[in-house]
Structures are given as structure tokens and as C-alpha cells.
Amino acid sequence: MNTERLAHPELVELEVGGVTRASFLVRGAVAAAAVYGTAAAAPFVSSALGATTDVDILNFALTLEYLETDFYQVKAKTVGLTGLAAHDASNFGMEEAAHVAALTQAINKSGGTPVPKPTFSFPVTDAKAFLDLAYIVENLGVSAYNGAGPLLKSKALLAAAGSIVQIEARHAAAIGLLIGKTPTPSGGFDIAKNMTQVLAVAGPLIKK
């Protein structure tokens, strides 16, 4: 992958991950609902139908942050984490909760309505499976924010999203090191994902 990227190093040819704001949200959500079921996509769809405002993008991010918070603060307590893994899960859970609070506040301040917290279902029962999923979820968060960032109209919100995504990247790297996986899974350039791609991973973890 690295070699391939070096062969075509122009930044302008890096994939942005979405197409337009509208397709990023609306088409993505509708298509994902078709594939993963309306229940899984509902929290995203409800925020995506208007589909052209920063609030919609923030609600999309909020859903992911709810997922991460629940994962670290509820699920983590059931899988027997010890040592550094337990320490990280505890810290990361608090940080994801702070992201939920910040996004909720930003949505309210922007005159929007924050999406309700969904119910989640994580198919893991032991520490190893938990950490494997944590690695997937954190890397997903990075690519979701990196995909959404260029679509935000407000520079202030972009800066805020940047300050959050950097934390997701740090989490992802730390979890990777814990489980013997690379801290840089896409090499020198992190990959951006659009909503459909994000939902392919997150959708199955959302019960309603």
C-alpha cells in the first residue's frame, strides 16, 4: 500500500470518501438501511433526511460517539479487562463521553436537536474480542471524521471535529499496540469513509 501511495503522491488525488454533502448523508443512510435494516440505520437516517446542514453531520458523529461511550463504559465492564487494557478503556470511555457532551452542546448551540442515544449490541464476551472490536471501532471513528470534516461548512466546527478526530486516532494506535496490530493500518495516509462505509461497520452494532 505504501509503495502504491508513493507512486501516486499527489494529495489532490486522495479519495475524499464522500461525494457531496447530500449523498454523504441521505443516500448513504437510505442505502445502508436497505442493506443493514432500518433499525440499524434509523439513528443516522433521522438526522440525515434534511441532509445538508452541519447539524446533520454532528448528529452523525454523535451517534458514533454514543456507540464508543457505551462500548467503553458499559460493555468493557463485562469482558474481564485487566492491566493496561482496563486503564485505557477507562480513560478512553471518559474521553468519548466528553465528545458526546461536546457534540450535544454544539448541536444545541447550532439550533439543532441532538439524536437520542441508540441501544447497542456488541458481539464480544472476552477481553481479546473486545479489544479487537475496539481497534475496529476507533479506526472507524477516525475515517468517519476524516470523511465528514471537509463537508462541514463551519470552520469552527471543523476545528472542533479535528480536535476530536486526533483523539480517536490516538486511541486507535494505542489499542493496536495492545493487540499486536499496527498503529498505522493505512500507512502514511489515513483513509476517509463516507456514511455508507461507516454504517457497514457500525450498523450491525446498533439495535435500535
Added chain:
Amino acid sequence: MPTELEDDLIPQPRGIVEELVRDDVGRKKFLKAVGTAGAASFGAFVLAACGSSSSTTTTKTSAPAKAPVTPAASSVPASFGAGDIGILNYALTLEYLEEQFYAKVIAAKLFTGAVGSLVAEFGQQESEHVAAIHQTVLKLGGTPAAKPTGKFPITTAAAVAKLAYTVENLGAAAYLGQAASISSPTVLAAALSIHTVEARHAATLATLVPGGHVTPTGAFATPDDAATVLAAVKPFIA
């Protein structure tokens, strides 16, 4: 399966670029209209967010003193060029230094095994950043910044790990500090994709440094403006 819909969803890079370029006009207008008010509300937003987290947390996450400063106020020195080209040349300068730093660390053979492999990988990634940014400046019609000559104290593994940790945190903060100033959405997308890789490097190096933190500023990363970053790297330029 809604095939028509799926066809629409297949990313088409050229179309994306066109869309984004068109979008760019609106983006600039918006920026002008928002001005400093946007930056102020960002500060308030993050401060408020940090404040609210302090009621539920007891660790470093709760340190509101570390709340990010307004990033949009900073701009890179005019010598780097104007607009996105200036920002890219500023980033290129930092990437050149990182590339040279890793090359010297690797040559000194201070790290072996898994850590040695990671350091080599990170050095390779900084080289990719250099190549990519250099090409992009050319593509945008600019003149790439000259390669600085770095000088780094390569002494012990412990000292070098600490310096690497500092440098990567600085790099991540530098990219974050520029994100809101980038005009072209494609350049922004690329900068974001590099920004999070620098963050991954910093988090990895944190595990090698006594007292290192995966997230040294808690739940929200702190941006640095160009003046701060350039002052910090000055001792490393010959």
C-alpha cells in the same frame, strides 16, 4: 438491492474534485461572513465541553487549562506563500525535518525489534508525506519550500524516544492548527489524513516515554499556531 442508488454511491474521484471545487466558492463566502465570531464560538464550545467533562472525570481529561486556543487566528509566515500553498509549504518544512530526524534515528540503530520496525515505518511515512506535499505544491502552481537542514541530538534511546514523542505531538498540533485555514476541501481532506497519522505516531511513542500520555491533552487535542511551532523547531534547524 437498489442498483441505481449503488451506482451513485461508488466514489468517483474526478467528480468529487469538481463538486468540492465548486463548493469552495461558497465555503470562502461563508468564512468571510463568519469571520472571528466562528473562531470565538469554537473556543467557547471546547471550553464548555471540557468544563462539563470535569464533573464526571478525575484524571487528566478534566484539565480545562489545556483547552484548545482559537486556531483560525494563526497564519503561516508570508515567506511560505499565500493561502493553501503557504500552509502546504509550512507542512512540507515540518515533514522534511521529521523525515531527517527519523533517518538519523534509524541510522544510529538505537532501536531494535518491534520498536525498531515501528520507527522505520514511521520514518517511511514521513517520507511519503514529504513526497505528497511536495507534489501538491507543484500541482497547485506553487514553489515547494526549500529543504531545511536538520540538526538533532541523537544520544540515547530514551532521549531520542522523548524527542520523537515531542516532535510528533508538535506535528499533530501543527496540522490541527491549520485545518480551519485550508480553503480547498481536497487539500483539507489530505491534511486531515496526514494529521491523524501524526497523532498515531505520537500515541505510539507515548508508550516508550516515562510519563508519556496517549492523549496528553485529554479528550480534545490542542492546536498550535505556526509561530509556536516554528519557534519550537528552530533549535533543530542548522
